[in-house]
Amino acid sequence: MARSRPLRILGIEGTAWAASAAVFETTDPTRRTDDERVEIYTDAYEPDSGGIHPREAAEHMHESIPEVVAQARETAREWADERGGDDAIDAVAFSRGPGLGPCLRIVATAARATAQRFDVPLVGVNHMVAHLEIGRHRSEFASPVCLNASGANAHVLGYRNGRYRVLGETMDTGVGNAIDKFTRHLGWSHPGGPKVEARAKDGEFLDLPYVVKGMDFSFSGIMSAAKQAVDSGEAVEDVCFGLQEHVFAMLTEVSERALSLTGSGQLVLGGGVAQNERLREMLASMCEQRGAEFYAPEPRFLRDNAGMIAVLGAKMYEAGDTIAIEDSRIDSNFRPDQVPVTWREEEDWTADGDSVRLGTSSRDDSVRLGSDSRDDSVRLGNDSRNKSAHVDALQGAEATVTIEDGTVTKRRNPRAYRHERLDSRLRRERTRLEARLTSQARRVGVPTPILEDVDPERGLLVFERVGDADLRDDPAERHVRAVARHLATIHDAGFVHGDPTTRNVRIERAASDDRRYLIDFGLGYFTDDPEDYAMDLHVFDQSLTGTADNSESLIAAARGAYRTASSAPEPVLDSLREIEGRGRYQ
Numbered sequence: 001m002a003r004s005r006p007l008r009i010l011g012i013e014g015t016a017w018a019a020s021a022a023v024f025e026t027t028d029p030t031r032r033t034d035d036e037r038v039e040i041y042t043d044a045y046e047p048d049s050g051g052i053h054p055r056e057a058a059e060h061m062h063e064s065i066p067e068v069v070a071q072a073r074e075t076a077r078e079w080a081d082e083r084g085g086d087d088a089i090d091a092v093a094f095s096r097g098p099g100l101g102p103c104l105r106i107v108a109t110a111a112r113a114t115a116q117r118f119d120v121p122l123v124g125v126n127h128m129v130a131h132l133e134i135g136r137h138r139s140e141f142a143s144p145v146c147l148n149a150s151g152a153n154a155h156v157l158g159y160r161n162g163r164y165r166v167l168g169e170t171m172d173t174g175v176g177n178a179i180d181k182f183t184r185h186l187g188w189s190h191p192g193g194p195k196v197e198a199r200a201k202d203g204e205f206l207d208l209p210y211v212v213k214g215m216d217f218s219f220s221g222i223m224s225a226a227k228q229a230v231d232s233g234e235a236v237e238d239v240c241f242g243l244q245e246h247v248f249a250m251l252t253e254v255s256e257r258a259l260s261l262t263g264s265g266q267l268v269l270g271g272g273v274a275q276n277e278r279l280r281e282m283l284a285s286m287c288e289q290r291g292a293e294f295y296a297p298e299p300r301f302l303r304d305n306a307g308m309i310a311v312l313g314a315k316m317y318e319a320g321d322t323i324a325i326e327d328s329r330i331d332s333n334f335r336p337d338q339v340p341v342t343w344r345e346e347e348d349w350t351a352d353g354d355s356v357r358l359g360t361s362s363r364d365d366s367v368r369l370g371s372d373s374r375d376d377s378v379r380l381g382n383d384s385r386n387k388s389a390h391v392d393a394l395q396g397a398e399a400t401v402t403i404e405d406g407t408v409t410k411r412r413n414p415r416a417y418r419h420e421r422l423d424s425r426l427r428r429e430r431t432r433l434e435a436r437l438t439s440q441a442r443r444v445g446v447p448t449p450i451l452e453d454v455d456p457e458r459g460l461l462v463f464e465r466v467g468d469a470d471l472r473d474d475p476a477e478r479h480v481r482a483v484a485r486h487l488a489t490i491h492d493a494g495f496v497h498g499d500p501t502t503r504n505v506r507i508e509r510a511a512s513d514d515r516r517y518l519i520d521f522g523l524g525y526f527t528d529d530p531e532d533y534a535m536d537l538h539v540f541d542q543s544l545t546g547t548a549d550n551s552e553s554l555i556a557a558a559r560g561a562y563r564t565a566s567s568a569p570e571p572v573l574d575s576l577r578e579i580e581g582r583g584r585y586q
């Protein structure tokens with residue numbers, strides 16, 4: 001709602017390296033207005049050697065926060081005077097977490113003191129949600145998926161039922177920290193990300209590990225391999241190039257999966273690593289290929305900065321979401337999905353009724369194409385519906401699936417964002433594995449479609465058609481239990497599915513047939529590590545959270561069924577608890 005006089009919010013940020021304060025002035029905090037302005041003052045901590053030392057970083061905050069806050073206050077005062085002597089600020093917003101505890105405490109103390117001095121409310125902002133909201137605010141996208149690519153974090157978020165849900169995230173370190181560790185190995189100064197970007201410009205492709213599990217991903221294997229490659233004499237620029245191609249393709253792939261799962265046609269980017277041009281180029285290319293919109297804010301809003309804290313602070317303030325000083329303690333592990341989202345009214349991605357806002361991309365478009373238009377280059381969108389045809393085409397997260405009579409043809413199309421060598425390797429490997437594991441699962445008694453043909457070079461598979469709906473369309477408890485039993489069976493047989501989401505299970509709605517088929521084994525592999533089995537369960541849980549309203553009881557049911565069906569459930573369930581409890585700030 002437009003206000004009669006502008007709102008002015010002072011933001012303070014200091015979770016790790018950026019001692020930053022900002023002032024944001026707006027006549028309507030709920031949207032981007034032409035007359036809004038943001039001024040950011042940042043003093044960066046630059047370690048002499050090694051990475052960020054928490055104690056040194058805290059000393060830096062101690063010295064620099066008062067200065068940057070004074071600068072922002074000064075600007076607020078000037079702006080207020082321009083408007084004829086308004087109150088300078090209406091509220092103070094600060095980063096409550098996640099971040100380094102000693103730094104957060106200094107920021108919180110400064111924020112409380114400033115709020116008291118001006119006698120205005122305090123707003124406690126989640127730093128990761130701020131990285132997301134600045135992109136949503138600047139782009140004015142209604143319900144985007146967000147990729148946060150920052151130093152200590154890496155995750156994909158989507159909004160549902162009043163919360164941001166973590167659709168996928170790193171299983172070990174944040175993406176920037178992973179790159180910085182690699183550059184420390186080379187003896188380069190912090191931060192390493194921009195240096196890798198610069199050196200990669202002269203490099204050539206090098207094969208490295210690529211690890212995506214559902215929508216989660218891991219950097220530890222690729223980073224050790226990159227260090228080893230340098231140690232064994234590979235050219236540093238080639239390793240930098242290879243590293244970027246793999247790491248950013250992983251982030252782009254999971255973003256694409258999240259767009260596919262949620263049906264959102266909009267992606268926003270946030271975080272310090274988002275300043276990397278190659279990452280932005282890949283995401284833009286992926287979005288273009290699937291007809292989605294992409295937005296990345298300008299660099300001053302990507303790296304840690306108090307501007308994003310002030311902008312989200314204004315939205316929260318407008319929604320009455322302020323906190324009393326006594327409740328304003330910091331939280332160094334503050335996760336984005338812990339935040340009740342008070343400032344949004346837009347629809348989420350739930351497909352029920354008309355509430356979902358579909359972009360041009362594909363959530364439910366079981367598109368009917370003319371039988372002669374089975375050209376793979378065809379863009380599948382809602383407009384191409386053609387009632388007279390008899391071939392169904394589905395655009396999945398990574399493949400195009402055409403269904404004709406009783407046969408399903410799945411084709412992994414090239415992805416323009418990925419380096420050609422990585423792209424053909426992944427398509428070939430996944431097609432081969434999908435063929436092998438689909439048949440293997442059948443042999444151990446788990447229903448899967450019969451494989452009729454496979455051509456790994458072309459990324460092509462032909463299957464029997466199974467089921468009459470995806471589990472997502474009817475996530476009933478009895479189906480969910482059956483899936484958990486199937487997962488226990490394949491784990492007992494020594495392999496994982498790799499991506500057991502509610503879209504990768506086919507069910508029979510007909511009451512007489514209670515079979516549930518597992519499909520899409522392309523991310524599966526052989527393993528005897530309980531943690532890998534636990535990841536399968538975790539991916540399934542996450543997709544239930546993303547699809548069903550009663551997800552908690554479904555997850556409990558799945559857990560119970562797995563425990564009964566598995567021959568050795570304990571180590572798996574222990575590992576699952578460990579995965580769920582992981583603090584991400586490392």
Ligand SMILES: C[C@@H](O)[C@H](NC(=O)OP(=O)(O)OC[C@H]1O[C@@H](n2cnc3c(N)ncnc32)[C@H](O)[C@@H]1O)C(=O)O
Binds near residue numbers: 017
């Ligand atoms: C919790 C908070 O403290 C933390 N903030 C943080 O990590 O700072 P941020 O500004 O979002 O990101 C810094 C990271 O961003 C990387 N970076 C900066 N420029 C880069 C570039 N051109 N290419 C790749 N990485 C880059 C740096 O190497 C560093 O690891 C976070 O958001 O996770």
Ligand SMILES: Nc1ncnc2c1ncn2[C@@H]1O[C@H](COP(=O)(O)OP(=O)(O)OP(=O)(O)O)[C@@H](O)[C@H]1O
Binds near residue numbers: 397449464465506520
């Ligand atoms: N054998 C089959 N029988 C019936 N339907 C199928 C079959 N295989 C795939 N489908 C349908 O096609 C959709 C996409 O297939 P699949 O999951 O294999 O491709 P994908 O591109 O990897 O998709 P995603 O990554 O979204 O799971 C499935 O959700 C399902 O609805």
Ligand SMILES: [Fe+2]
Binds near residue numbers: 131151272303304
């Ligand atoms: Fe950050």
